Amino acid sequence: MRRIRIFVAYDGTNYCGWQIQPNGITIEEKLNKALNRLTGEDIRVIGASRTDSGVHALGNVAVFDTESPIPPERFSYALNQRLPEDIVVVKSDEVPFDWHPRYQDNISKTYEYHIYNAQMPNPLKTRYCTFVSFPLDIGAMREGAKYLIGAHDFVSFCNIRTNTQDTVRTVYDLTIEKKDDEIVLRITGNGFLYNMVRIIAGVLIRVGRGFYTPEKVKEILEAKVHTSEGATALPNGLVLVKIDYK
Amino acid sequence: MRRIRIFVAYDGTNYCGWQIQPNGITIEEKLNKALNRLTGEDIRVIGASRTDSGVHALGNVAVFDTESPIPPERFSYALNQRLPEDIVVVKSDEVPFDWHPRYQDNISKTYEYHIYNAQMPNPLKTRYCTFVSFPLDIGAMREGAKYLIGAHDFVSFCNIRTNTQDTVRTVYDLTIEKKDDEIVLRITGNGFLYNMVRIIAGVLIRVGRGFYTPEKVKEILEAKVHTSEGATALPNGLVLVKIDYK
Numbered sequence: 001m002r003r004i005r006i007f008v009a010y011d012g013t014n015y016c017g018w019q020i021q022p023n024g025i026t027i028e029e030k031l032n033k034a035l036n037r038l039t040g041e042d043i044r045v046i047g048a049s050r051t052d053s054g055v056h057a058l059g060n061v062a063v064f065d066t067e068s069p070i071p072p073e074r075f076s077y078a079l080n081q082r083l084p085e086d087i088v089v090v091k092s093d094e095v096p097f098d099w100h101p102r103y104q105d106n107i108s109k110t111y112e113y114h115i116y117n118a119q120m121p122n123p124l125k126t127r128y129c130t131f132v133s134f135p136l137d138i139g140a141m142r143e144g145a146k147y148l149i150g151a152h153d154f155v156s157f158c159n160i161r162t163n164t165q166d167t168v169r170t171v172y173d174l175t176i177e178k179k180d181d182e183i184v185l186r187i188t189g190n191g192f193l194y195n196m197v198r199i200i201a202g203v204l205i206r207v208g209r210g211f212y213t214p215e216k217v218k219e220i221l222e223a224k225v226h227t228s229e230g231a232t233a234l235p236n237g238l239v240l241v242k243i244d245y246k
Numbered sequence: 247m248r249r250i251r252i253f254v255a256y257d258g259t260n261y262c263g264w265q266i267q268p269n270g271i272t273i274e275e276k277l278n279k280a281l282n283r284l285t286g287e288d289i290r291v292i293g294a295s296r297t298d299s300g301v302h303a304l305g306n307v308a309v310f311d312t313e314s315p316i317p318p319e320r321f322s323y324a325l326n327q328r329l330p331e332d333i334v335v336v337k338s339d340e341v342p343f344d345w346h347p348r349y350q351d352n353i354s355k356t357y358e359y360h361i362y363n364a365q366m367p368n369p370l371k372t373r374y375c376t377f378v379s380f381p382l383d384i385g386a387m388r389e390g391a392k393y394l395i396g397a398h399d400f401v402s403f404c405n406i407r408t409n410t411q412d413t414v415r416t417v418y419d420l421t422i423e424k425k426d427d428e429i430v431l432r433i434t435g436n437g438f439l440y441n442m443v444r445i446i447a448g449v450l451i452r453v454g455r456g457f458y459t460p461e462k463v464k465e466i467l468e469a470k471v472h473t474s475e476g477a478t479a480l481p482n483g484l485v486l487v488k489i490d491y492k
Contacts (some may be wrong), residue, residue, distance in 0.1 A: 007371050009366075009368060009370070010369050011369040011370055011373075013370075031299055056369075058368070058370065062334060076366070080366075080367075085367075085369065085372055086369045086372070087369060088366060088367050088368070088369050090366045091366075120255075120322070120326075120334060120336045121326075121331075121334050122304070122334070123255050123257040123302075123331065123332045123334050124255070124257055124302055124304065124485070126257075126331055126332070127257075127373065128370060154355050163452060193383075239370070244367060
């Protein structure tokens with residue numbers, strides 16, 4: 001028996017998120033089925049990040065245990081033959097049997113939130129960007145973003161349905177860049193609460209629009225109450241870029 | 247009666263190209279139906295470029311004639327309410343009644359062909375890029391591309407099913423740029439034959455791979471025979487960027 005780790009990229013548009021559920025097709029389910037077809041074993045992957053319905057990934061991580069003699073690095077190729085085009089196993093390797101993708105010291109995760117900011121929508125951007133038609137003030141968004149960097153109780157920036165007790169997280173970095181009509185928020189931290197990146201994106205879009213002042217971000221953070229869920233930005237703009245294990 | 251011009255962007259993935267046909271849904275058909283719902287008139291648009299099945303556009307152009315009192319610039323908004331999300335009328339204006347989108351002096355058309363060049367496919371790129379896993383030599387591709395600039399008989403670079411007599415076209419510019427894992431061929435000319443851009447892209451990919459020398463492009467051009475159709479690159483990488491009327 002060996003433990004194999006896989007790095008998984010997917011277009012989340014056609015999936016009800018990562019985690020298996022009764023009423024829709026999920027990434028986890030597709031991976032389990034491909035592993036079953038490949039090895040004949042009843043394999044259940046353990047994922048690092050349970051991305052929401054419609055959210056994309058370039059580097060989610062998962063592990064599974066197998067008796068298969070396939071060399072660790074060959075699993076990526078073998079699985080890609082058995083997966084739909086919108087799920088790709090980018091890399092595979094072997095890890096120690098007690099290695100768990102969620103319970104590791106010094107994990108850092110990087111997400112990007114993509115906004116298409118123009119007068120008219122662009123049909124080649126709708127799948128991977130949220131469309132915002134009113135002009136966004138990048139300077140104000142950056143000013144608001146700086147309050148979020150560091151260790152904070154992010155309870156104001158998570159969905160009320162979260163079942164986590166400890167809502168303190170550390171944001172290592174949060175940058176906002178604009179290229180042509182596309183704005184990218186890139187955020188790195190030691191972990192993110194349920195809907196946290198989408199609520200941060202939504203609040204910063206309100207700042208960019210002038211609906212909130214940059215200081216309002218600090219106010220929301222310090223209030224420590226669930227009031228910002230209405231701002232939750234749409235899932236299609238979100239990508240889990242990578243998970244680093246130090 | 248007035249003649250209205252529309253600039254149309256679309257994700258071609260789910261369509262059998264621009265032109266109406268019996269066995270599939272087309273962009274032209276969706277526009278005609280939206281215009282019918284909007285005006286009550288039986289309107290048929292006349293398009294500038296009959297893009298192939300699966301090909302995208304940011305700025306195709308079409309005209310139609312209408313008795314509707316809607317102000318010319320409002321047609322874009324009114325049509326977008328009645329079109330699927332993957333077709334967007336970016337702009338609309340009024341043109342003289344004898345203005346035809348195909349028969350104008352000094353038309354220039356710009357296409358881009360997108361290649362995702364990496365070891366593993368990226369599911370966030372498959373819709374708008376052709377995936378090439380072997381490393382491409384951009385220098386060699388640029389060297390091959392320079393033979394295509396200028397006025398030439400491009401019969402070697404068109405599909406044999408073309409029904410055009412005059413196969414001379416002028417390529418004003420052809421650039422090849424690489425950013426991260428994406429290579430973009432950008433080509434501007436006074437017009438393009440059936441499959442011409444996709445065959446050029448396919449031949450240049452063969453050059454980049456080292457399968458053809460750059461000089462082979464000149465040889466193919468001068469041979470003036472249909473031999474390169476096998477190289478036709480997939481439609482999903484192609485975008486009609488814009489049509490300029492001087």
